[in-house]
Amino acid sequence: MNHGLAAGLHSDMDFDLNDDTLHEECGVFGIYGHPEAATITALGLHALQHRGQEATGIVSFDGHRFHSERQLGLVGDTFSDPTVIRQLTGHSAIGHVRYATTGETMLRNVQPLFAELTGGGFAVAHNGNLTNGLTLRRELVREGAIYQSTSDTEVILHLVARSRKKRFADRFIDALLQLEGAYSFVGLTNKKLVGARDPLGIRPLVLGKLDGHYILASETCALDIIGAQFVRDIENGEVLIIDENGIESIKPFGSQPMRPCIFEYIYFARPDSIVHGRSVYEVRKKMGAQLALEAPAEADVVVPVPDSGVPAAIGYARACDIPYELGIIRNHYVGRTFIQPTQSVRELGVRMKHSANRGAVAGKSIVLVDDSIVRGTTSMKIVQMMRDAGAREVHFRIASPPITHPDYYGIDTPEREKLLAANHTIEEMRAIIGADSLAFLSVDGIYRACGYQGRDPLMPQFADHCFTGDYPTPLTDNKGDAPRQAALLAEAG
Numbered sequence: 099m100n101h102g103l104a105a106g107l108h109s110d111m112d113f114d115l116n117d118d119t120l121h122e123e124c125g126v127f128g129i130y131g132h133p134e135a136a137t138i139t140a141l142g143l144h145a146l147q148h149r150g151q152e153a154t155g156i157v158s159f160d161g162h163r164f165h166s167e168r169q170l171g172l173v174g175d176t177f178s179d180p181t182v183i184r185q186l187t188g189h190s191a192i193g194h195v196r197y198a199t200t201g202e203t204m205l206r207n208v209q210p211l212f213a214e215l216t217g218g219g220f221a222v223a224h225n226g227n228l229t230n231g232l233t234l235r236r237e238l239v240r241e242g243a244i245y246q247s248t249s250d251t252e253v254i255l256h257l258v259a260r261s262r263k264k265r266f267a268d269r270f271i272d273a274l275l276q277l278e279g280a281y282s283f284v285g286l287t288n289k290k291l292v293g294a295r296d297p298l299g300i301r302p303l304v305l306g307k308l309d310g311h312y313i314l315a316s317e318t319c320a321l322d323i324i325g326a327q328f329v330r331d332i333e334n335g336e337v338l339i340i341d342e343n344g345i346e347s348i349k350p351f352g353s354q355p356m357r358p359c360i361f362e363y364i365y366f367a368r369p370d371s372i373v374h375g376r377s378v379y380e381v382r383k384k385m386g387a388q389l390a391l392e393a394p395a396e397a398d399v400v401v402p403v404p405d406s407g408v409p410a411a412i413g414y415a416r417a418c419d420i421p422y423e424l425g426i427i428r429n430h431y432v433g434r435t436f437i438q439p440t441q442s443v444r445e446l447g448v449r450m451k452h453s454a455n456r457g458a459v460a461g462k463s464i465v466l467v468d469d470s471i472v473r474g475t476t477s478m479k480i481v482q483m484m485r486d487a488g489a490r491e492v493h494f495r496i497a498s499p500p501i502t503h504p505d506y507y508g509i510d511t512p513e514r515e516k517l518l519a520a521n522h523t524i525e526e527m528r529a530i531i532g533a534d535s536l537a538f539l540s541v542d543g544i545y546r547a548c549g550y551q552g553r554d555p556l557m558p559q560f561a562d563h564c565f566t567g568d569y570p571t572p573l574t575d576n577k578g579d580a581p582r583q584a585a586l587l588a589e590a591g
Contacts, residue, residue: 123301123366123508124209124225125149125316128192128284130291130340132311136186139193140177142313142320147173148368149225149316150197153208157221159286160188164219168208192286194223197510207249210286215259217266218288224251225316226301227508229279230574254283266290267339271350274337278572280359280507280561282332284314291340297351298570299334299358300507300561302373312340317371331374334358357570360560361509363548364498365406365469376548379409384547385497385539386413386467393537394418395465395493399458401425403468403480410497411467420465423458425484452483460488466533470498472511474518477531485532494533499541499565500524506573511564541565 125146129135136158143154154176155168165186169176173195177183194209210223228234231250234257239245243256257273258266266287274283280300285292293314295303306313308326315321318328332338335351359366362373369379386409400422402411415422429451464484471477477494484492500519504511514520518527519538528536541562542552550559553566563569 123149123510124197124223125195125320126192126223126225126282126284126303126314127194127316127320128190128223128286128291128293128314129308130190130312131342132308133189135189135191136183138308138313138324139191140173140183141324142315143173143177143193143195145320145323145368146195146316149366150195153196153205154194155196155208155210155223156186156191156193157210157212157286158186158188158191159219159221159288161288164212164221164286164288166210166212166221168205168210170205170208190286190291192221192223192284192291207247209249209251211247211249211251211255213255213259215255220255220258220285220287222251222254222283222285224249224254224281224283225303225508226281226296227279227506228253228277228281229506229571229576230277231279232575234276253277267292267337267346267348270294271337271348275350278574280571282316289341293332293338293340295332295334295336297335297354298561299356300570302358302362302367303332305329305332305338312345314338314340317367317373319368319371322370328372355557355559357558357561359507359509360544360548360562361505361564364544366509369409381547382409382469382497383413383416385544386410386415387417388413388543388547389467389495389497389537389539390414390417392540392543393495395495395535396463397465397491397493398462399423399425400465400467401459401484403466404428404452407466407468407497410469414465414467414495414497418465423455425455425459425464425466425487425489426480427453427455429453454483454487456487459484461490463491463493464489465493465495467495467497469496470501471496471518471527471531471538472501473516474527474531477533481532491534492532493535494528494531494537496536496538498539498544500527500538501564503564503567503569505564506569506576507561507571509564 127139127142129138139156153170154173157166167182192210210221212221228250231253234253238256254273258269261269261272263269263272281296282301282303283294306321306326307329313326321328334356337348339346363381367373367378371378400411400415400420402408481492501517502520504514545553561570
């Protein structure tokens with residue numbers, strides 16, 4: 099065992115089980131022409147809360163003025179107050195839930211962002227990350243642009259403002275053509291609701307309809323909560339313009355193969371969402387079943403790591419015909435601001451949110467099923483928790499391949515040197531986390547769970563770069579050069 103690394107990992111144990119996960123991206127929602135636009139948007143954001151818990155905002159338009167409410171914290175903290183909703187008047191609105199991948203967590207970075215442009219106001223919300231956002235920002239600032247935030251989303255406002263096209267749709271497209279990376283945008287003008295998805299469809303966006311009024315949202319679960327009808331997925335590289343005349347669909351990027359982010363199926367999307375025609379819940383169960391075929395274990399029970407490991411654990415247990423037990427109980431009612439004044443109390447912090455179900459694991463050989471391993475700190479804590487509860491053996495099974503490369507498209511992953519799988523063999527990882535055995539789902543296996551025969555190396559069906567290093571777009575801000583990235587970030591301030 100690498101005792102130096104293990105000691106370093108143990109020194110970071112003042113965390114809960116969620117601190118070593120891949121953090122959510124962001125969620126967007128928009129509705130056009132509905133008399134209760136802000137209320138419906140708030141409900142849609144509630145359903146998308148899993149995509150970002152740092153901040154939320156809504157911008158509405160009443161035919162004369164734009165109204166905005168943006169706050170740090172959860173959707174319910176801001177929009178459960180009826181007086182706030184009443185101030186967001188109008189028949190159209192867009193909203194956003196945020197987890198920061200670029201830009202600090204501060205009020206000026208909370209979306210939707212808004213600017214007064216030639217022809218009227220424009221509000222925009224963004225899910226994803228622009229891999230040339232910092233480069234574009236530096237160029238725009240040199241030309242005199244004045245930024246109000248450190249978010250890459252603000253780039254789109256400046257590019258639209260500087261476009262010399264006459265029609266708003268053309269100015270918006272003119273801006274999109276300068277972007278690289280992953281994005282789903284929803285925007286609101288004084289006449290239109292607009293939506294756009296990046297040329298490869300890395301980030302999700304769907305179209306719905308409620309009482310004849312069109313909706314844009316990151317996931318179908320946001321449609322379900324308001325009783326809206328799912329119409330279709332927005333296509334990769336598609337721009338939608340929604341106004342009183344209906345929908346205009348524009349495809350300015352030409353035809354390209356779609357490569358949506360595989361992590362929507364593994365972790366990000368809510369289990370009850372449908373992504374590109376596939377039930378996320380069913381896909382996750384199939385990942386677990388495929389994992390059981392590839393890496394079976396002789397054990398008494400299968401235990402999920404809640405909550406993200408639950409569907410895969412169900413699939414694994416069924417495929418192996420091993421009983422499924424809730425060996426870890428999650429407390430959903432622990433707030434984020436619990437005071438931990440001493441190291442001794444911090445060491446106990448993990449037990450506040452997750453506790454071992456001793457009766458389900460004591461004296462047994464168990465299979466722990468989780469969705470991923472990032473730094474490995476969480477996995478160490480979970481294994482130790484099971485051993486402390488009396489588990490005889492702990493076999494760890496991961497329902498995704500080893501994460502060996504960072505993401506630059508809206509997932510908050512650590513640098514490569516902090517990714518456990520990027521720096522250690524499977525056996526080294528097993529020793530570090532303290533499991534009796536460790537196995538991951540193969541890259542081909544994850545494709546099979548999604549209905550393919552395996553990964554086509556010449557034309558992959560997903561953005562799977564975290565496992566393969568095959569980045570589907572240019573990485574202008576990075577180019578494998580950490581000093582360049584640091585310098586650009588410093589300029590962004």
